Amino acid sequence: MLESNTKLLHLGNFGDKHVLSVSSHQDHVKVRTYLTSNGIQSNEWSVKLKAEYATVFDGILYLTDPVSIFPTVSISSYDLNPNKNDEEDGLSNEVLQSLGTKQIKIALDKLKFCEAVAPYLICTYGKKVSIVHLGNANVMETNFENEVDEISGTSSHNLSAAAFKGSGFVKIYKISQKQG
Amino acid sequence: MELIPIPYPATSYFVTLSQAIVDENFVLFVTRLETAHSIQMDAFSTDKLEKIERLSLHVTAKMLISSLALTKTFCHAAQCGVIGFTKDELFFGSKLDIDSQGNAQITWTRQESLASTLAVETVDYPRLALVLFYSVH
Numbered sequence: 001m002l003e004s005n006t007k008l009l010h011l012g013n014f015g016d017k018h019v020l021s022v023s024s025h026q027d028h029v030k031v032r033t034y035l036t037s038n039g040i041q042s043n044e045w046s047v048k049l050k051a052e053y054a055t056v057f058d059g060i061l062y063l064t065d066p067v068s069i070f071p072t073v074s075i076s077s078y079d080l081n082p083n084k085n086d087e088e089d090g091l092s093n094e095v096l097q098s099l100g101t102k103q104i105k106i107a108l109d110k111l112k113f114c115e116a117v118a119p120y121l122i123c124t125y126g127k128k129v130s131i132v133h134l135g136n137a138n139v140m141e142t143n144f145e146n147e148v149d150e151i152s153g154t155s156s157h158n159l160s161a162a163a164f165k166g167s168g169f170v171k172i173y174k175i176s177q178k179q180g
Numbered sequence: 181m182e183l184i185p186i187p188y189p190a191t192s193y194f195v196t197l198s199q200a201i202v203d204e205n206f207v208l209f210v211t212r213l214e215t216a217h218s219i220q221m222d223a224f225s226t227d228k229l230e231k232i233e234r235l236s237l238h239v240t241a242k243m244l245i246s247s248l249a250l251t252k253t254f255c256h257a258a259q260c261g262v263i264g265f266t267k268d269e270l271f272f273g274s275k276l277d278i279d280s281q282g283n284a285q286i287t288w289t290r291q292e293s294l295a296s297t298l299a300v301e302t303v304d305y306p307r308l309a310l311v312l313f314y315s316v317h
Contacts, residue, residue, distance in 0.1 A: 133181060140181040152250075154197040158206040159226035161186065163195045170191050172210060173183035174229060 006030075009054035009063075010116075014080070018042060022054035022061065029054070029063055031078075031096065045096040049076060055134065056080065057118040057155070060099065062134040064121050069103075070111050073121065075134050076101040102137050106130040117153030117162050120175055124148045129164070131175060138177075145169060186210075186229050188222070198253040199226070200260060207235060209253040211262055216244050219286070221253070221262055235260055239284045261286065 006023045014020035018033045029051050033043040051063035059081040066073040077099040106123055108130055114123040121132045126147050131140045146166040153162040163172045188195070188210060195212045208224040223235035237260065247267040254261055261284075 131181060131183075138181050140183075142183060150194050152194070152196045154199050154208065156199045156206050156226070159199065159208055161197055161208060163197050163210070165194045168192075170188065170193070170195055172186040172188050172195065172197070174186060176182050176184055178182050 009051060010056060012056055014056070020056065020080070022051075022056075022063075024051050024054075031061065031080075047076075047078070047096060051076070053114060053116040053121060055116040055118040055121070055155075057135070058157075060135070061096075062119070062121075064114075064116070064134065066106070066111060066114050066121065066123055071106050071108060073104045073106055073123070073132055074101060075104060075121075075132070075137065077134070104132055104137050104139060106132065106139060107141050112148075113151075115151040115153050115162070117151075117160055117175070118155040120153075120155075120160060120162075122151055122153065122162055124151065127166075133177070144171070184229065186224060187231075194248065196248050196251040196264075198251050198262075200253040200255040202235060202255045202260065207232065207255070207260075209251070209260070209262070211248060211251045211253070211264070213245060213248050214238075216246070217241050219245070219248070219262065219264070221260070223260070237261075237284045239286050241286050243287075 006025050008021060008023050010022040012020055014033055017036060019036055021032045023030050027048060029047045029049050031045040032041055034040065035042050049063060050068060051065050052067050053064045055062050061078040061080050063076045064073055079097040079099055108123060108125040108128055110125045111123060112125045114121055119134045121134055123130045127144050129142050129144065129148060144164060144166055146168055148164050148166045150165040151162055160175045161173065162175060163170060191212055193212045195210050198209050199206050200209065206226045208226050210222045212220055214220045217240060219239040219241060221237040221239060223232040224230065225232055245266065248264045249267040250265040252263045
């Protein structure tokens, strides 16, 4: 159960036996794991950081804050699997290992909303959309014919895709890293 | 970085995206409300982005549905269904039944009102479905 002053940023399967939740609190972020078999909490880490979005991709947790320091996006990454030999799917009681923080500037006049579609963060204002790759910090800007009102995303190891809806259009794209 | 278009017919409805593993391959599902009582689920291969007709479903829902905001697709023995959440912040569970003629029907059940649904995980469907749901406070 989450306390009333918290905001859940991420929920997803973690290994075969656990669910991972990431929640933001007043001045820190809590990462918790629960056993899927009985819902009992199995681990918890705390990171002193402000974050608005959280995504997990390839065993790395990305915490991002595009709001308080706009037009810069802060991306902090953490290794969720420091101990792969653990019997319980790589979970350990060690401190979350930080992989560093990057600051990325996006070319939006204002910020309407963002959507995390691992390993990307998609932010929009008006007709303009900025897509940030959270791993390598590449940024792509694109324009739609009308203002973007809604985004739906999905990601797996095979595919990251997003649907954009605005007045008079719905467009769906695979988001891909260019080869070479 | 590039955006590769996925061919999809023009619609005025918001579409939600989800993925599920079918026959050991990831499949992309594009789900949209078609009428207040029907949902179209179109399946696409994640490599060639081609529509997979055999996995695409036109689903009739018994209950009135106003919108779809978030969907989670589940598949079991190449039979796929959807769990949906509406924009008016009610969520629905579903059990997909396909009759001998191949018509899909979902029983939607209003379960609970939440502030805003962020994610849902299904565990071991169809024995156990809609196990985990969380809301943003």
